[in-house]
Amino acid sequence: MPKRNIVDKAEIETFLQQQTIGRLGTFSEDYPYIVPLCYVYYQKSIYFHSGLRGKKIQSIRKNPRVCFQVDQVEKFRVDPSPCNFNITYRSVIVYGTVSEVTEIGAKMEALLLLTARFYGDIPQSLPYKQVESVKVFKIDVDYMTGKANHEA
Secondary structure, eight states, X not given: OOOOEEOOHHHHHHXXXXXXXXXXXXXXXXXXXXXXXXXXXXXXXXXXXXXXXXXXXXXXHHOOEEEEEEXXXXXXXXXXXXXXXXXXXXXXXXXXXXXXEXXXXXHHHHHHHHHHHHHSSOOSOOOHHHHHTXXXXXXXXXXXXXXXXXXX
């Protein structure tokens, strides 16, 4: 079986910069809680926005240690035998600590980066009322792991 670990940190970071959707994993009560979200990888941290309340925010407040998973499935190889089924993919898991971005300038910058990531243009600013209508979070990365399978 081929080695699938991605050991080149630059390759992992490039992959994170290219993707747009990730899954945030938190601890919630007796079970893990996983939620998909849009993000931007900027200056070695992951930024995302959220509504003002909900299970994700409750989980983060209880325990700020999180993981964040991003993947890209490129091709499936289907076979009548399940043992020969294969997928071409890349996947990264980030482990870190999440915190709320509360300073208005940093919050605005993160929201502008998210806007640019999905709409292409970076506006000069956003109305203060819009900035205050959401929460922004930052994941400080402790470490990252990556895997890839290029054979399908």
